[in-house]
Every structure is written in C-alpha cells, then in structure tokens.
Amino acid sequence: MDRITAGEGQRQPSAVEQGRVRYRRTQNRRSVLISVGSTLVFAVLVWLALTASPGWEQVRASFFDPQVAWESLPTVLVGLWTNIQVLAIAVVGVAVLGSLLAIARTLRGPLFTPVRILAGAYTDIFRGVPLLLVLYLVGFGIPGLDIFGRMPAQFWGAIALVLCYSAYVAEVLRAGIEAVHPSQRLAARSLGLGYAKTLRLVVMPQAVRKVTPALMNDFVSMQKDVGLISVLGAVDAIRSAQILVASSYNFTPYVVAGVLFILLSLPMIRLTDWYSARARRREQIGGTV
Amino acid sequence: MTANEPVLRVEGVVKWYGEQPVLDGIDLDVARHEVVVLIGASGSGKSTLLKTVNLLERVDDGQIFLAGDDITDPRVNADRVRARIGVVFQHYNLFPHMSVLDNVTLAGRHVLGWSRPRAEARGRELLERIGLGDRAAEYPDRLSGGQQQRVAIARALATEPELLLLDEITSALDPQLVGEVLDLVGELKAAGSTILMATHEMSFARRVADRVVFLQNGRLVEQGTPEQIFDAPQHEETRRFLARLG
Incomplete structure (x- = not known):
C-alpha cells in the first residue's frame, strides 16, 4: 500500500499524509486486536457452555474419544x-x-x-x-x-x-x-x-x-x-x-x-x-x- | 464557513497508480456559484481529480477541503461527505430496477431520511425543471440517452448538494442529444450551482465556464477565463492541445 515511496524514493510524503498513514495504521491495528479479542471471548464462551453441560462427560467419551x-x-x-x-x-x-x-x-x-x-x-x-x-x-x-x-x-x-x-x-x-x-x-x-x-x-x-x-x-x-x-x-x-x-x-x-x-x-x-x-x-x- | 471561503479547495493533491503519477500536486479552488471546467487529454487526470474530491479514490498526498472541512482526514465519515456532493457520471448509471422518480428520491429517502411525500415532492419539482415531469413513472431504459442523463443530473441535485461534479457527462451521448444536457447545465449555472466539471466540449466550456483549467499528465498547466485559455493560451502545451482539437 505504500505508494508514496513507489517513485524510487524521491517523493517524501508531507506531514499531513504521514499523519493520515499513521492514523490508518493505528486503526488497522485496533481492528485486528478487536477481532482477535472478540473471537477468543466467543470461543471461550462456547467451550464453557459445552463443558459445563451435565452430559458433557458422556458425550465426550462416545463422540470425541x-x-x-x-x-x-x-x-x-x-x-x-x-x-x-x-x-x-x-x-x-x-x-x-x-x-x-x-x-x-x-x-x-x-x-x-x-x-x-x-x-x-x-x-x-x-x-x-x-x-x-x-x-x-x-x-x-x-x-x-x-x-x-x-x-x-x-x-x-x-x-x-x-x-x-x-x-x-x-x-x-x-x-x-x-x-x-x-x-x-x-x-x-x-x-x-x-x-x-x-x-x-x-x-x-x-x-x-x-x-x-x-x-x-x-x-x-x-x-x-x-x-x-x-x-x-x-x-x-x-x-x-x-x-x-x-x-x-x-x-x-x-x-x-x-x-x-x-x-x-x-x-x-x-x-x-x-x-x-x-x-x-x-x-x-x-x-x- | 465564511462568505468568501471556497466551496472546494484542493491543496497539493497527489495520486499514484503504481509507479505512475496520475495527479502530481494539484492546487485548485472553486468559489461559491462558480463553474470550473477541467479540460485535457484522456489520462490527464480530470476524472481522477473528480473521483478524489468525491472520495471514490484515496489521495496519496495533499488535502481537499469542502467548505473548509478537511475531507481527506481518515476520521471523517466518507458517506456524509459524499451526501454533500452531487455527481453525474459519463454513463448516467441510473438504477435500472427503479422508476425515474425513485431514482431521484432514493438519496432523499434513505440518506437524508425524508418522508416519501417530501422526497417525491422534491423529486417531481426537479423532474418538472428538467422537462421530464411526465416521465416520473417510467423506467430508465424507456428514456433516450439525453433524457437519462438529465434524470441523472436531477438525481444528483435532489439532496441540494453544495458542489456538483460532472464527469464527461456528454461523452456517451449522440451528438443531437448533447445540446439538451448542456442547456440544462447552463440553467444550473444561472440558478447559482457550484460546479466542477470535466468535458471534451470546448465550445460549451467557452460558453458556460467561469474558469477553464487545463491539465496534462496530472499537472495543472494553466488556468484562466475561457477567453484567456482558448484565445490567448500562455503555455506551449495548452496551445498544442487546443490546436489538435482544431
């Protein structure tokens, strides 16, 4: 995505553009963190719900041995x-x-x-x-x-x-x-x-x-x-x-x-x-x- | 926004496609009620410039201000910016599955949240204005190219945009249909619309433009009144471009 440096590096992005690139990068990092976090929470909840069910031990023994x-x-x-x-x-x-x-x-x-x-x-x-x-x-x-x-x-x-x-x-x-x-x-x-x-x-x-x-x-x-x-x-x-x-x-x-x-x-x-x-x-x- | 602040201010806008600069540091102001016409060969950057203004292309450097607001700031809501700008495309891009009236009222109802009666009142008023009041219930493919393009203009105007972008709106039309569309643009100018347009119609540019801007290879080579540009161009490149059009 770094198109500014495409021209053999002779083009220096302005301070404004650098700020925008920085902001977008932070936003991207934030979205990745949020998606990882929400996935983990979801997985843990499903796992807890499964293992806490009364019949889990039997199901595990007969389906997941x-x-x-x-x-x-x-x-x-x-x-x-x-x-x-x-x-x-x-x-x-x-x-x-x-x-x-x-x-x-x-x-x-x-x-x-x-x-x-x-x-x-x-x-x-x-x-x-x-x-x-x-x-x-x-x-x-x-x-x-x-x-x-x-x-x-x-x-x-x-x-x-x-x-x-x-x-x-x-x-x-x-x-x-x-x-x-x-x-x-x-x-x-x-x-x-x-x-x-x-x-x-x-x-x-x-x-x-x-x-x-x-x-x-x-x-x-x-x-x-x-x-x-x-x-x-x-x-x-x-x-x-x-x-x-x-x-x-x-x-x-x-x-x-x-x-x-x-x-x-x-x-x-x-x-x-x-x-x-x-x-x-x-x-x-x-x-x- | 103060009284003499430009509706649009483009500052040092740069856009690359891979290794190729398509906009190479463009500076341009469009004042309120002004009609600015972009001319230049295909690939000179006219369309790209219009697309960056409407945030359909992201700039690689520089800033664009709409009535003083920096719309290239990644924090701005692009949809809200676009709602303030009307765009008409070369190929009309009317929605074929909707009637003419629904095409014109869509943004009012779904972006501005107008009630259907209010949006339709506004839509019918616009269709009257473009001379197609009796075709409101028709579907776009029943209309001629010129009529479709006039509907597209009405659709762009429906939300009372602060700025109107017209991208080669007559290029896809038969020669005998060009006139009706350009006449409509002339009327918009008389009514005080602020317009930035790209065109190949030099005679029209001369007639309607307050200012003509010549672009070449993504650079703004020269700008001035139609008389200055067409009758006494200062730059060799401008002269050569106009001579080729003959």
Missing part, C-alpha cells in the same frame, strides 16, 4: 478414497450431461420444441426429487431390470449423483448462457460463425465465466452428497464409520468421517472464495467504495 478416532482413521480413510473416486467420475458426468441439458434448453426454433420440453421436464423432475430417493430408485430399481449384469453400488451411486446434479448445473449454465449479451451472438454470427460455433467459441466461455462461483458451489455441495452412496451398501467413508460404530458402540468414527469430509471440501471452498474475490476486484476498477 481420541483413541477410537486414531484407530478408526485408516478404515475411514480407505472409505473416503471410494468417495473421491465416485466424485471424480460423477463430476465428469455432470459436466457433460449438464452442458447438454443447458444447451438443449436454450435451443431456438420450432424443430427443437420436443428437445426443449424434454430437457425442461428433466430439470424440473430431478431438481424436485430428493437425492436419497433417486439413489434408492436407481440403486435398487435399475439393477432389477437385469440389463447391465451386476454392477457395484458405487456405480449406481455415481449414476444417481450425475442425474440429480446435472439438473442443477444445467440451470446454472442456462442462466449464464442467457446472461451473455445478445450483441455477442450478433457479433459472432456477423463474422460468419454458425450457431454451434458461436455457442462453443463465444457464448459458452463467457457463460461459464459468469457462473463459475455458482458452479464451484455446486461442486462443494456434491463433495459431501457423495457420502450418501453409503445407503446403497457401498463401503465409503460413512459406511466404514457406521460399521466401526456398530462394533464398538462409540460414535467417534462418525466425527472422524465428518472431519475428513470437511478437509476434502476446504480447498475447493477456499478456491471459490478466492475466485469470487478476484472477479469482484476486476469489476471494481480502483474504487474504494
């Missing part, structure tokens, strides 16, 4: 690896199906009416149905058809995730496509680019940029919902924790799984914050408001 936590960690980690694999596959599926749906919904012309209607119905249905229900229907229903042979539960879990999240992502992308100013389409078409190329080279890149924070948010949400595949019997982090809980009557493995899911989502959450902040800075050119 360090011994159990340490012993359950390897098993839960192995389970988490399953979650990560399913997530990786599902993300690709969502990207493809979501984009197709979004484009289908924005197609113009009477010929595409059935496509538009189908895509619209799809997003309506899959945004309305709870993910858990889709998991049950896909995971226990489709194998019953006996078409695909025996597939692991992870496979059906990934399919269900893709079906649900594609509907959300399609709507986000559609909002982005519609937010690209029509003059951009005109400019691209006037160069002789066809409909598809206009979409691919001009509209989609701008659309994705506009809705990146929303897409990242959906990804974070998907990272935790991938834990729901445990209801199909897939031995993921949650299922492993459940097995451990059943054999020890101690709930600490659940807490371990929860912490691992948080750790898994942290990088993406930070990345989303950073990206949004950068976009905000770019839009406000040099303002202090």
Whole structure:
C-alpha cells in the first residue's frame, strides 16, 4: 500500500499524509486486536457452555474419544478414497450431461420444441426429487431390470449423483448462457460463425465465466452428497464409520468421517472464495467504495 | 464557513497508480456559484481529480477541503461527505430496477431520511425543471440517452448538494442529444450551482465556464477565463492541445 515511496524514493510524503498513514495504521491495528479479542471471548464462551453441560462427560467419551478416532482413521480413510473416486467420475458426468441439458434448453426454433420440453421436464423432475430417493430408485430399481449384469453400488451411486446434479448445473449454465449479451451472438454470427460455433467459441466461455462461483458451489455441495452412496451398501467413508460404530458402540468414527469430509471440501471452498474475490476486484476498477 | 471561503479547495493533491503519477500536486479552488471546467487529454487526470474530491479514490498526498472541512482526514465519515456532493457520471448509471422518480428520491429517502411525500415532492419539482415531469413513472431504459442523463443530473441535485461534479457527462451521448444536457447545465449555472466539471466540449466550456483549467499528465498547466485559455493560451502545451482539437 505504500505508494508514496513507489517513485524510487524521491517523493517524501508531507506531514499531513504521514499523519493520515499513521492514523490508518493505528486503526488497522485496533481492528485486528478487536477481532482477535472478540473471537477468543466467543470461543471461550462456547467451550464453557459445552463443558459445563451435565452430559458433557458422556458425550465426550462416545463422540470425541481420541483413541477410537486414531484407530478408526485408516478404515475411514480407505472409505473416503471410494468417495473421491465416485466424485471424480460423477463430476465428469455432470459436466457433460449438464452442458447438454443447458444447451438443449436454450435451443431456438420450432424443430427443437420436443428437445426443449424434454430437457425442461428433466430439470424440473430431478431438481424436485430428493437425492436419497433417486439413489434408492436407481440403486435398487435399475439393477432389477437385469440389463447391465451386476454392477457395484458405487456405480449406481455415481449414476444417481450425475442425474440429480446435472439438473442443477444445467440451470446454472442456462442462466449464464442467457446472461451473455445478445450483441455477442450478433457479433459472432456477423463474422460468419454458425450457431454451434458461436455457442462453443463465444457464448459458452463467457457463460461459464459468469457462473463459475455458482458452479464451484455446486461442486462443494456434491463433495459431501457423495457420502450418501453409503445407503446403497457401498463401503465409503460413512459406511466404514457406521460399521466401526456398530462394533464398538462409540460414535467417534462418525466425527472422524465428518472431519475428513470437511478437509476434502476446504480447498475447493477456499478456491471459490478466492475466485469470487478476484472477479469482484476486476469489476471494481480502483474504487474504494 | 465564511462568505468568501471556497466551496472546494484542493491543496497539493497527489495520486499514484503504481509507479505512475496520475495527479502530481494539484492546487485548485472553486468559489461559491462558480463553474470550473477541467479540460485535457484522456489520462490527464480530470476524472481522477473528480473521483478524489468525491472520495471514490484515496489521495496519496495533499488535502481537499469542502467548505473548509478537511475531507481527506481518515476520521471523517466518507458517506456524509459524499451526501454533500452531487455527481453525474459519463454513463448516467441510473438504477435500472427503479422508476425515474425513485431514482431521484432514493438519496432523499434513505440518506437524508425524508418522508416519501417530501422526497417525491422534491423529486417531481426537479423532474418538472428538467422537462421530464411526465416521465416520473417510467423506467430508465424507456428514456433516450439525453433524457437519462438529465434524470441523472436531477438525481444528483435532489439532496441540494453544495458542489456538483460532472464527469464527461456528454461523452456517451449522440451528438443531437448533447445540446439538451448542456442547456440544462447552463440553467444550473444561472440558478447559482457550484460546479466542477470535466468535458471534451470546448465550445460549451467557452460558453458556460467561469474558469477553464487545463491539465496534462496530472499537472495543472494553466488556468484562466475561457477567453484567456482558448484565445490567448500562455503555455506551449495548452496551445498544442487546443490546436489538435482544431
């Protein structure tokens, strides 16, 4: 922030400016101290309220047992690896199906009416149905058809995730496509680019940029919902924790799984914050408001 | 504030963008009821100067006084300072989700705490004055550029600011719409507003300005009456700038 000295030090700030810099520095230091102080007070109060509650000792023994936590960690980690694999596959599926749906919904012309209607119905249905229900229907229903042979539960879990999240992502992308100013389409078409190329080279890149924070948010949400595949019997982090809980009557493995899911989502959450902040800075050119 | 204290006093204002000085020690007074016009090439610092006066940019050195109050003091409440200054931007910046009347009454209702009837009475009076009394319920995108800019001026005037800053307010307008906006500024001058404006319209500057200020590379090169600056510029840089405009 020290812009005065930027000019190879030949510029000495006036006494007034030095005073202002000093004042701002004191103010900054004060704000930091206040924020640290208020955070500490808040943490202490929460801690006191927790430990003073009558059942705290039992809760601590059955949810926060360090011994159990340490012993359950390897098993839960192995389970988490399953979650990560399913997530990786599902993300690709969502990207493809979501984009197709979004484009289908924005197609113009009477010929595409059935496509538009189908895509619209799809997003309506899959945004309305709870993910858990889709998991049950896909995971226990489709194998019953006996078409695909025996597939692991992870496979059906990934399919269900893709079906649900594609509907959300399609709507986000559609909002982005519609937010690209029509003059951009005109400019691209006037160069002789066809409909598809206009979409691919001009509209989609701008659309994705506009809705990146929303897409990242959906990804974070998907990272935790991938834990729901445990209801199909897939031995993921949650299922492993459940097995451990059943054999020890101690709930600490659940807490371990929860912490691992948080750790898994942290990088993406930070990345989303950073990206949004950068976009905000770019839009406000040099303002202090 | 004493009778002959300037409404605005800029003292040695410096502003850097990285290594680049955009304002390099500007001194400028604007007296009550005076219209001061800033001219100069793009990047000469006109807009930055207006932004520092409205506290949209923080100065890196120097001081700015509004009616005697040091508004560059970090202790002052910037929002309160801005409420005393009216600003009109190049691109109107009307709020598209509000009717024309709501645009004009927003600051009165939410900054000065006026009741809706009081703010609307003031708003309608201003819209009458700018000749758009019948468009109060319209939304901005139904208006022409010139009309929008006149509404933006009305919005800036709604709170009876001590000083009006106009930043290239005709640059985004079609040539045939420039006249109506400049005529309105002429009327404001006749009514006694204190105005600091940046413009590329030299003929208008000549007609309406009490004083013309020529900026180049963040420095105040020359100032004087329109006759002095346009007919008998003293500095080579001023002559060259005006010659290029032809």
